[in-house]
Amino acid sequence: MGMVGGGRGAFIGSVHRIAANMDGLIDLVCGAFSGDPEKSKASGADLMLPPDRCYGSFDEMILKEKELPADRRMDFVAIVTPNHMHYEPAKLALENGFDVICDKPLSFTMEEALDLEKTVKETGRLFALTHNYTGYPMVKQAKKMIEDGKIGTVRKIVVEYPQGWLSEKIEGSDHPNFKQATWRTDPARSGIAGAMGDIGTHAENLAEYITGLQIDELCADISILVPGRLLDDDGNVLLRMNNGARGVLFASQISAGEENNLKIRIYGEYGGMEWSQQEPNTLILRWHERQMEVYRTGVGKLYPEAEAHRRIPAGHPEGYLEAFANIYRNFVYALDARNEGKLQDPVYDFPTVSDGVRGMKFVERVIESGKSKNKWLKF
Amino acid sequence: MGMVGGGRGAFIGSVHRIAANMDGLIDLVCGAFSGDPEKSKASGADLMLPPDRCYGSFDEMILKEKELPADRRMDFVAIVTPNHMHYEPAKLALENGFDVICDKPLSFTMEEALDLEKTVKETGRLFALTHNYTGYPMVKQAKKMIEDGKIGTVRKIVVEYPQGWLSEKIEGSDHPNFKQATWRTDPARSGIAGAMGDIGTHAENLAEYITGLQIDELCADISILVPGRLLDDDGNVLLRMNNGARGVLFASQISAGEENNLKIRIYGEYGGMEWSQQEPNTLILRWHERQMEVYRTGVGKLYPEAEAHRRIPAGHPEGYLEAFANIYRNFVYALDARNEGKLQDPVYDFPTVSDGVRGMKFVERVIESGKSKNKWLKF
Amino acid sequence: MGMVGGGRGAFIGSVHRIAANMDGLIDLVCGAFSGDPEKSKASGADLMLPPDRCYGSFDEMILKEKELPADRRMDFVAIVTPNHMHYEPAKLALENGFDVICDKPLSFTMEEALDLEKTVKETGRLFALTHNYTGYPMVKQAKKMIEDGKIGTVRKIVVEYPQGWLSEKIEGSDHPNFKQATWRTDPARSGIAGAMGDIGTHAENLAEYITGLQIDELCADISILVPGRLLDDDGNVLLRMNNGARGVLFASQISAGEENNLKIRIYGEYGGMEWSQQEPNTLILRWHERQMEVYRTGVGKLYPEAEAHRRIPAGHPEGYLEAFANIYRNFVYALDARNEGKLQDPVYDFPTVSDGVRGMKFVERVIESGKSKNKWLKF
């Protein structure tokens, strides 16, 4: 694999590398870690890469790697740059025969998103988007239980994603997290949305993934609560799903004291389920007029989809990095299946470019609704 | 005390009686437990009341008790009937010199609410509304911490009240809870709202009580999710508070599997707090970039307002009945203070008729917003 | 009811009164609240008792009340004094025809305990001991589940009771809790044990009550960890039950920061259960190789024994005072049944003098074992 972005000090680049390393299936062989060739080489050296595989730009990487013999060149490209730098490397990689795994949200604009979707279709390349929260075993279990009708028709969804790290205006400061904060609050790098793009899209993706439903209409209150900021840091959204279910989605980066508290509750006719990213090995099933059940990773009979996404026995907690690694692993399985002319076992699914398009549409609509005086906006 | 309503099989009547009994300050001396004189006497007999103090109607009770000598007659009236039967006994009691403690919501209509508020003012009687959730020690602690600026300016509120007991259409059935369900889903007895009146008002009251803020605008999605029902069983509301804070309020009686999960989270500049009615002795304080604290009833230094509302030491859980009893106790303290010509210590506060008016306004607005195509409705 | 002890400033006296008040079944009609007649009258006045029913000693109370007409005199005696003053009033009350409800541990010495048991048998009076923790609905549920074989043969028990309030030497100080601390750490009032008598007996009682097993052998490490104290403030005990099950019991009053954290875990062939007093409405069932269940007060199908000990619906937390009140209520039901010549419904059980004898034996053995160099001591 070759990496675009993820130089020294980048949080998500390091996450992608650990995720890629974990199962011993992927070797990082090259990278364009920075637009500055010196920095790129320095970052590559930290990772024990030879200087000639540390490129000064993504196009240099893609074009030079393409010319290497098949057994030496990178197999696929991982894109871990800020939002405004997803489209170009992704497009170039696809067009030059490389499969792509890309951080979310998919792109800077809706147009880019649609063009990437088209390019994937045309080139026949594989494209994974790291909506990593769907990689957790208990998220898979939840999805299958709903598919199987265990809680009946879904009537209500509450999905929330409070963080508190932007409670102060740390962007442009010397705070340890200033680097993440600065680009995420900058319209030139993040696009039209702040919190809604960064984490609102995770909430939207998780809700639609687990329930198998789609948002049909929404009504959003999108706010900037820390003065001087240019992009939303808080958003609260009413949802109506395509089966008539009601919903609430909120995402916030000014919920002071919250860590990374993505949580979903889904209520159907017979019961409700709750999953929380900070305790990801637990899935709570509250049943109407009977005892609550607590499903745990590795305990009892779970769906094959859940079992396929854990590595170790019950009670040995697996977390964020393992879920992230599941996306990478499944992507590699899909590459292998494709290369061997086989069908990928659907148990090993991963988010695709189409999930990314949907996420971008969510961003577009939710920001539009935030500015509107009308209540409901069609998705 | 004399009771209106609360005959055999009534849930809330029994709660009021336990609450009144708890501290040994109040004796139930009479009641109009049912509109049927026989049933009223039978209910009174269960409670060891003499037949001549078991009346067939509230007006009979109020008028006859009024004629008893001061040391024998009831001190005040407790009204525990369904919503449509609050106004008349409350009004009559006030006009005949009796103080009143009344279940929530205050009345059937907004007009009644305003008239009761006026009557209280005119008669100078005391009026308590049993928004019992504000009786918990940790709710008092939360309120005082915000007043004291511990979390800074409030930026965001999430208050939720999911229940699941109306996930099936049990009204008019032979389900054990059919009696509660039937009147609560009946517009002739509940008024214009179902869930929003029954529990949405608790959520609204709790949020305004703790934060000291008021809802300024709201945007509601009010739904009937169990087919055949006439009143809302689910509602999701966006809030804007009078200081600019954003909020989400939801209340639901079809959140299958949920018990009585009233919960509030309030985020300010420096931290966020969380209180949950099902674990009421705990108040979580999540601080921005420092360690979370967990305040517990009876542990460490708490505000006098919190201390005054517990009866026993830390780790001896106090619950719903104790919080409810706090309303009764504080009401009695207020009667005593008034009777002795003293001012009530503000530590012993309780919800009044004005809280009730505000609750009725919430019901009115939230139902109106639910029907509107416009986004924001002024409160 | 007439009360012995429980004057101003006493914690447990107030608990007993609230418990007695709660269901409106019991009136406090007299008391010997203090050995000092003036103090007794003052305490009685706080409780709105007439001076002539506030006695200066328990024998005065018992003998004078006996001479009152049956419809005026107290029905039974509640004893809420420190341990060294249980025996005499209990014995005198029984011998004068009064039923007795008494705080735990039963007595100051083993001899007293055995004599009380004999006296109860001879007089035919009813005797309840307030091991209040067995009054919780979920404790009843746990007991019945084990009786019904749901978890199979019990193999292991872990029962623990950490408190932290004696982490400092507050006895004899001006600390707010000094009164409780002083008598509990005083051999002249507590007997041979400190923590083991005060709370160890609760742990022992709970374990035997729920499992239906008895301790057969024990091996104890009994310690004084705060220098200068005369009685144990920490004890750790290995247990062997009469069915061969293994166990661990520990009780401590120097577990700094702990509130009142009585907790029991019981493991059988098919699963394990966990109940914690600080969250008493929850009973966790962990099943071998299948999903964990969480039983909650009022949710789903529970045993009649559990249902009979709650007052309000699920999600309305009931706590310590309600469990305590269950002992009083069941005791009154037993008095009524006896008076009407009926058998008490076994659903309404309560701890008796024999549980008290067993508790005293536990105290005796555990202290003896603590001093012994031999490992196992027969119970």
Add this chain to the structure above:
Amino acid sequence: MGMVGGGRGAFIGSVHRIAANMDGLIDLVCGAFSGDPEKSKASGADLMLPPDRCYGSFDEMILKEKELPADRRMDFVAIVTPNHMHYEPAKLALENGFDVICDKPLSFTMEEALDLEKTVKETGRLFALTHNYTGYPMVKQAKKMIEDGKIGTVRKIVVEYPQGWLSEKIEGSDHPNFKQATWRTDPARSGIAGAMGDIGTHAENLAEYITGLQIDELCADISILVPGRLLDDDGNVLLRMNNGARGVLFASQISAGEENNLKIRIYGEYGGMEWSQQEPNTLILRWHERQMEVYRTGVGKLYPEAEAHRRIPAGHPEGYLEAFANIYRNFVYALDARNEGKLQDPVYDFPTVSDGVRGMKFVERVIESGKSKNKWLKF
């Protein structure tokens, strides 16, 4: 790195490989995955190793690798075999100039343990033992807080390790976990202890690591609770520490329904701490007479020792594999420091052969005490 053991179907071998992969610092270059050369090659092929680096025995591996040029041969040996096969490969590796990382317990017998300690000293090689639970950030935080006197002198320790997976006699069956069960319950492969060796040693290690104290005396009840088993499946132990603190240690593999619930509570003069492996990113501090604090990985100011052992920000849960990988990473850092003639930063500590000797002594003593009629046994 070269691996001994860990062929197809082995649980712990796969854990070691993921741990080694995670940070991209270690390549698996060879292995003796099985005593059967064919199986070893097949396992190696799964791991994409060339056949000539898949050896049929550990001695073949060690001796052949030694002859390879320094830039090709393995750097160190990871030993992941059952207990009875730790000593020989470890000894041979050390004597041939290889550093060693070895699974716990250190060895089959005490003699082996002492000899390994001596060999490490004589050869000057580095030796890490994978007591992985000490690799968690919050365990480091706990240790440092105690070192710094935050809770004062330690008075009491409760360390417990309940598992339920051996509640049935699955050894020798066709149960999915039969392989792990069979060797762990077999005296010929596990040694004199079952549960106490497998998990009791983790509990002992964790308690001594965090507190900095040592067990001075113990009194154990060691049992076989599933009939037909040859080694202990449950053990309960009273502890006295070298500073006079009291303790309870229990470890069990028949606590039906439990997953892997290692948990420790430590009480000092000023407060108590609690850490639980199943929620490893949380460290609870209960303070005497002030509010409880909850420390979380990545939140607020933590000790450098804690910070150095997380990879990602707060709220992104890290688990068992990350803690395990911390041991590997720190071991590699130590190799690098040694190779560069530097001192290892003490922040990056890891368990050594001496911890292993102490664990073996614990096993020896606890089993001896279990058979003894005397109460206390010197450690």
